[in-house]
Amino acid sequence: MIRYSYFPGCATESTAKSTRLANDFVFDRIGIDLVEIKDWNCCGATSAHVLSEALGLSLPARSLARAEADHPDLDIVSGCASCYARLKLANFKVRSDKGTRYMAEKVVGRPYEAKREVYNFLDILSSEEALRGIEAAILRKFARLNVACYYGCLNIRPAEVTGAKDRENPLMMDEIAKLTGAVPVEWGFKTECCGAAHQNDAAREARPLVWRILDNARENGADMVLTACPMCNMNLEMRQGEYVKKRGGKTIPVLSITELLAIAMGAGGERIAIDTHHVPVMRIVAKALRGAESEAAI
């Protein structure tokens, strides 16, 4: 069995409740064991590194040090782009710079050598073994469901830290989504920034980022947007009332890739608390499932 130390991220305990339930469901079905890091703390995104380099690195370093001590043989995975970016950067800097390692260990007060890798969900779900596992676990497929795969910026950049090969048109999520019968659309905003916490502290300047992403998804025929980060998901979804008022047209559901997988693997809406979404999801999902059934009947 594949095992990882797991950093869930704060959002999974509140605003991204459904994503958390879907994560657990999906990884259980495909036989990947996520071992939650004991007493993990907030990674500091997005304020800590704005204030101070020492704080920005040592907050993620504490959780990583705990993972390293408890499970020295396991790599680490996070399901949130911001957490992933902070954890990965701390790992990267501690590994490449002795001064940073000294600082991190002094401030954290625990030994930390950055011996293991940090991954995001897209990395581990797009491995060949995981793709086979997903394929085997899918019980029902969607028909005529166009999805815009939104990767967010920090799952992909900066390249020297993430090692991502294609930063303008990544395809990992598209490949995963295809297994459910969904059809990924080609669109231009896969790795554009959602504004992160600037939706709070610079709302006027940051709102257009969300509007442009949603516009481009709709213009390219997407029925829904798929995400790989609870914060992106919230930013793209929570303010769609405001969006429709500004831009007209209809709202567009935003779902995490693990939620789409969970439904395809047989999870009912209740099982993954799908009704916690601000923009209703089930009507469109049910229609796509019915469409698949009728196609199968023919």
Place this chain on the structure above:
Amino acid sequence: MTDHEILQELMDKADVRRYDCYQCGKCSGGCPMADGMDLKPRGIMRCAQIGSLDRILKSNTIWLCSGCYACADRCPHDVNIPAFIEEARYEAARRGITRRDSEVLNKVFVANLKMFGKSHEMILAGLYNALALKPTQDMAALPHMAGKRMIGPAPHRIEGRDELAKLIERAENWDKLEEYK
């Protein structure tokens, strides 16, 4: 120290060579926050080249950059602008130059961490709105979230709260030590 020398020091810390930039503007063209910036990313690099430190530190750019790395990734000369902006922001903060809304959010964020060890978006948003005098921002979503119990009166807290408070204190002291050096 002259402004040029200070700029050079910030550049060295960020591992950026300011004269590598040949002002093509690809950074500003792709920056998602450029519309709101009073000095676009290309302007930041130009000011750095001519030694106009003040304009950089007083720009809203250093607070509006979301750190998405689109500019750095697309730069034909590998100039890591976000890394430099980060150092410029620390320098601005050392001189007491801040942007009010950013300062409020960041303070509330750290206070949240000291209390819980985790970040609670709605507590964060609520405190931010109160202190930044934006009582209605995003509050339309509140009834839904409360109704679905996505937020509640008993937020998760970590066991190592004392440990984390000490960590935060040590990080703050580390910065002061750096400043002293």
